Amino acid sequence: MSHSVDNIPHTGGTRYDSMYAKIPAVAVGLRDADWLAxxxxxxxxxxxxxxxxxxxLPDAEGHNIIGxxxxxxxxxxYITIGGHLDSWDNCEGAHDDGAGITQTIEVLRTLKALGYKPRHTIRFVLFANEENGARGGDQYAEVAKARNEKHVLAIESDAGGFTPxxxxxxxxxxxxxxVKSWLPLIAPYGCSEFTRGGGxxxxxxxxxQLGTPLCGFLPDSQRYFDIHHASTDTFESVNKRELELGAVNMAALVYLVDKYGL
Amino acid sequence: MSHSVDNIPHTGGTRYDSMYAKIPAVAVGLRDADWLAxxxxxxxxxxxxxxxxxxxLPDAEGHNIIGxxxxxxxxxxYITIGGHLDSWDNCEGAHDDGAGITQTIEVLRTLKALGYKPRHTIRFVLFANEENGARGGDQYAEVAKARNEKHVLAIESDAGGFTPxxxxxxxxxxxxxxVKSWLPLIAPYGCSEFTRGGGxxxxxxxxxQLGTPLCGFLPDSQRYFDIHHASTDTFESVNKRELELGAVNMAALVYLVDKYGL
Known part of the structure; x- marks a missing residue:
């Protein structure tokens, strides 16, 4: 799946039904696909x-990194904010999810630079293994449940580093x-809408596991599937200003949740 | 002025006060400017x-092109919709204002493809000489005034071909x-706001000249001053999908103005 008009394979996962023999599957470029059709x-x-x-390849050990x-x-x-450390195998993964990782660290940096003392504990999580089973996310929730932690909100940035x-x-x-009542406080930073949807x-x-409310950061989506899981998801395709604005919006939301609760 | 971090000169006009001798002025790249400072x-x-x-150079004859x-x-x-044909001298002007020109033609193409018969006369104008005196726009208004034309609304796209x-x-x-009452009809195409401002x-x-209400199309502005009046304002910096979405929003607005009047 891609919005692009290039001939670079935009790849994805393959799932097999155990009832049938596995057959090889490959992603081909869009122009090649048109030619073939x-x-x-x-x-x-x-x-x-x-x-x-x-x-x-056989499984290897991976780790969530938590600040x-x-x-x-x-x-x-707890307020959790995060993205995922791993990327699809054919690309740098600069948008997916280098952007989310960078923004998570930037929110932490910002709050520390401001000398902010949060009321709630804020966790900055770089999740392992999102692309290949989400075992980092599973493990995080399992540990939270085993410890009987109370989670106020979890926010993820995993939709690219584009304009908020x-x-x-x-x-x-x-x-x-x-949270909708806070929209006028966030809007000046670029997010013009709070919607219903995924996290x-x-x-x-x-x-x-815990019934925690979830929040997903939604940057502009027009360019994301130009580069998603393709070799074009590179550092150069990320705009510094847009990436930073995403972090600004996320920091503002974390602050509001921490200050006013949910 | 630029949001970019590159070293490509982001140029602009120079104006002289006739009271003083003219001195040479040049634009330098941002890193060169930092070094110099x-x-x-x-x-x-x-x-x-x-x-x-x-x-x-001495003035040469130019023309507005009007459909x-x-x-x-x-x-x-009349409902006027347009952009400008000329560009700054150091670049292709793909965003400024190739985007506006392309969108203006695309709105015309769309309405014709739909077999739409407008109630009002719709003018699609590719203006001459925006960058160097706006004499195309002046001339258009002068002729409109001389003919005592009634203009319902004029819409311009001259802020780049980015996401609406x-x-x-x-x-x-x-x-x-x-127009604000139409926002729910436009929002599904990407424009989430009608604001007060320029045209x-x-x-x-x-x-x-005529008191005509003006409307400016405002795409996302984060990347515009990365490339504005710089050699990086090239065809490749325009995203086809974002450009088309701008035209979709403009066509929707033209349709609503034509159908319901102002």
């Missing part, structure tokens, strides 16, 4: 050769109404 | 050499309230 439409035999090296600002008033209540547009919330109506792959287990 | 801060003599070839869809109900009432964000209106409160250099004379 046109050739096949001619009803004359088409012969192509493809060489693919795709294979699974914490201890809460002064509610140290046992919105935050989406997977929460109760009461929580959503409360993020890495934080989804928190909702499943 | 640092050197000058050292309070030791700095010697640099610059060669500049800037000069004015018209004749109104079926109010053929003597808003339309800004320079109009009476009554006109603004009316565009080429259409400004229409307001001065």
């Amino acid at each position: 046109a050739e096949l439409g001619k009803n004359t035999p088409v012969k192509i050769s493809l060489k693919t090296n795709g294979h699974f 914490e600002l201890k809460g002064t008033e509610f140290p046992d209540q 547009r919105a935050f989406s919330f997977n929460s109760s109506d009461a929580v959503f109404e409360k 993020g792959t890495d934080i989804a287990p928190l909702k499943e | 640092a050197e000058l801060g050292k309070n030791t003599p700095v010697k640099i050499s610059l060669k500049t070839n800037g000069h004015f 018209e869809l004749k109104g079926t109900e109010f053929p003597d009432q 964000r808003a339309f800004s209106f320079n109009s009476s409160d009554a006109v603004f309230e009316k 565009g250099t080429d259409i400004a004379p229409l307001k001065e």
Whole structure:
């Protein structure tokens, strides 16, 4: 899937039904796909050769990386903000999810630079293994549940480092109404909307395990599938100013949640 | 002026006060400017050499290019939509204002492809000479005034071909309230706001001469001054999908103005 018009393969996962024999699957470039469709439409035999090296490697150990600002008033209540450390294998993963990682660290840097002492404990989480099973997110939620932690909100940035547009919330109506009342306070930084919707792959287990309200940062989506899981998801495709503005919006939201609660 | 961190000169005009002798002025890259500022801060003599070839050429004839869809109900009432044909001398001008020109033509193409018969006459104007005196816009308004034309609204796209964000209106409160009521009809295409503000250099004379309400299309502005009046304002810096979405929003607005009047 891609919005691009280039001929670079925009890749994704392959899932097999255990009832059937596995057959090889490859992603081809869009122009190649068009060419192939046109050739096949001619009803004359088409012969192509493809060489693919795709294979699974055995699992290796990975780690979530977690920074914490201890809460002064509610140290046992957590606000989680994060992105994921791993990337798809064919690219740098600068947008997916280098952007989310960078923004998570930037929110931490900003709060520390301001000397901000949060009321709640804020966790800055660089999740492992989002692309290949989300086991970092699963593990984080499992540990939280085992410790009986109370999680106020979890925010994820995993939709690219583009210009800010919105935050989406997977929460109760009461929580959503409360955050919606803050929109005039966020809008000057670029997010013009709070919507209903998902949160993020890495934080989804928190909702499943603990019922934690989830929030996904939604930057402008027009360019994301130009580069998503393609070799064009490189450092150069990230605009510094847009990336920073995302962090600004995320920091503002974290601040409001910490200050006014949910 | 630039948001970029590159070392490409981001140029602009130079104006002289006739009371004083003209001195040469040049734009330098941002890193060169930082270097120069640092050197000058050292309070030791700095010697640099610059060669500049800037000069004015004599005026040449230019033309506005105007397409018209004749109104079926109010053929003597005009909706103008446009951008400017010329560009700054150091770049392709793909965003400034190739984007506005392309979108203007795309709105015309769309309305024709739909077989739409407008109630008002819609003029699609590719203005001459925006960068160097706006004489195309002046001439258009002068002719409109001489012919005693009634202009309902003039819309300009001259802020880049980026993802749509808003339309800004320079109009009476009554006109603004009316267009604001259409926001839910435009929002699905990407513009999330109607604001108060300017219209565009080429259409400004229409307001001065005839009192015409003005509207400026406002795409996301974060990347515009990365490339504005710099050699990086090239075809490759325009995203096809974002450019098309701008045209979609403009076409929707033209349709609403034509259908419901102002």
